[in-house]
Amino acid sequence: MDSTTERAKLREVVAERLKALILEGNLQSGDRLPTETALAAKFGISRLSLREATKSLEFLGIVEARPGRGLTVGRVNMERVTEYLGFHPALHDISPKELIETRLLIETGVLPRVASRMKQDGSVYEKLNAINSDLRQTRTLTRWVELDIAFHRELVGASGLPPLMAFTDVLAVFFRRFRESVKKAEWATGIASHQRIIDALQADRVREADQELRAHIASHHERLNAR
Amino acid sequence: MDSTTERAKLREVVAERLKALILEGNLQSGDRLPTETALAAKFGISRLSLREATKSLEFLGIVEARPGRGLTVGRVNMERVTEYLGFHPALHDISPKELIETRLLIETGVLPRVASRMKQDGSVYEKLNAINSDLRQTRTLTRWVELDIAFHRELVGASGLPPLMAFTDVLAVFFRRFRESVKKAEWATGIASHQRIIDALQADRVREADQELRAHIASHHERLNAR
DNA sequence: GAAATTCAGATTGTCAGACAATCTAATCAT
C-alpha cells in the first residue's frame, strides 16, 4: 500500500465484494443474499462492520434488509440518489463545464437515432410536443424544471438505449441548479428552442437539431459566466 | 406512523437530520461537523447506530471521517453513484445490441475532443500506443481483456470528462463477457484496429477514426450473430 | 527565540456480547 494512498476502509472493501458477488452471481432484484452473520464470517469481520457496508448499499437501494428474512438484492433508488446528491449544490465536485460538455455529448449523440425513431413512431413527436405545450402553461419554476428535465429525458429515451437514460438521470441531478437559475424571462427562449429541435428532428434535419441543441444547452455556459 | 408505511429506520431519520444540519448551517466542503459521540448524544442513540447513517452519507461523499480529527462535510461523489449505476433497472436487462450501441455513441462522441487533446498533449498518443504495444505482447485472455478495457478507457479518459469515464467503467463490466469471447486469432485484428484509430486521431482524421472505431466495436455484433 | 520532537488526549475504526423487533416455516387446532 503506497504511503500516499489512503488505506481502504473495511466497509469499502466489503461493498466492492458485495457488488462483485451480485454481479458475478448474476443476481436479480429480489434474490436472496447470504445473511449478515454468514457474510461477516465469510469476510472474516464482525457483523457490525459488515453492516457498515450493507447499510451504505442499502441507502442506494442496491441491497434490501428485512428483519427475520435477511438480505436481498434491490434496485437503485434514484429518488434517494437525487435527494442526497442534489440537496446542496455547493457540495458538487463536478465542474459546470464538464457537466455541460457531458450532456452535450450524450444528447447530440442520440439525435440521429431519435430522428430515425421518429420516422417509425409518431408518439415520440407527440410526447415531445406535449411536454413543450405543458411548458408553455407553466407558472412555477419547480414545474418548469420538472418539465425541462422530462423533455430532455424523453429525447434521450427515444434513442432506445436505457443505459443512457439512467446516466442522464444522474446528470440531471447535478444539472438541476442550472435549470433553477433560469429566469422566467428566459423560459420562452428555451421553449422555442425545444420546438425548433422537435421540428428539425421530425423533418430529419439532424444537423440543424444538433446545432439548436448545442446552443440550447450551451446557453448555460453563458449564464454561468455572466454571474 | 401509518400502518401501511414502513417504519423509518433510525439511520434514515439520522441521515435526514444530518442533511438538514448541513443545509441549515449552509456548511461547505471541509467544514467540521460534531463528533460521532456528540451527534449520537444529540440524537439520543448509540454511536454505532449513528455511524450507520454517517457511513451511508460517507459512501456518497457527503460526509468525510478521519480518525483523530472527526467528521467533516465532503463533496458529492458522482463517480461512486455512477459506479453503482450498473444496478439501475435500466441496465439490468440490457441487450448486447443496446450495450454495443451505447458504447458506440459514447466512444465515437469523444473522438473530436480526443483528437483536439492530442494536439496539445503528446502523452495521450504515447499512452494509447503503450497499451497497444502491451496488447501485442499479451499471451493470456485475462490480460488481453484487461488491456483492451484500458485502451478504451484511456480513449474516453482523454476526453477530459470524468463522468464519461465512470460511465464507461460501468459499461465495461457488462461488456466484459463479449471481450472474453474474442478468439485469440482475432486479437491481431483488434490491435491493428486500435492502431488505425490512434494514428487517425494523431493525424486529426476524426472521421476516419470514427469509422474505424465503429467497425471495431460493431465487430462484436457479428461475432454475436454468428453464435 | 525559533524550530523540531514528543506525548497526552481526542476521535474514528472495529470488535464481542447481548437483547428487542420482525419474519417465516413448521406444528397444532378446528
Place this chain on the structure above:
DNA sequence: ATGATTAGATTGTCTGACAATCTGAATTTC
C-alpha cells in the same frame, strides 16, 4: 384443508472495550 400459534432465524440497536490515527500543547534542541 384452513387458520392460528409458536419456535427459530434474522435484522435493528445497544453497551462496553480497545486499536489506529490525528492534533495541539509541552518539552527539547539548536
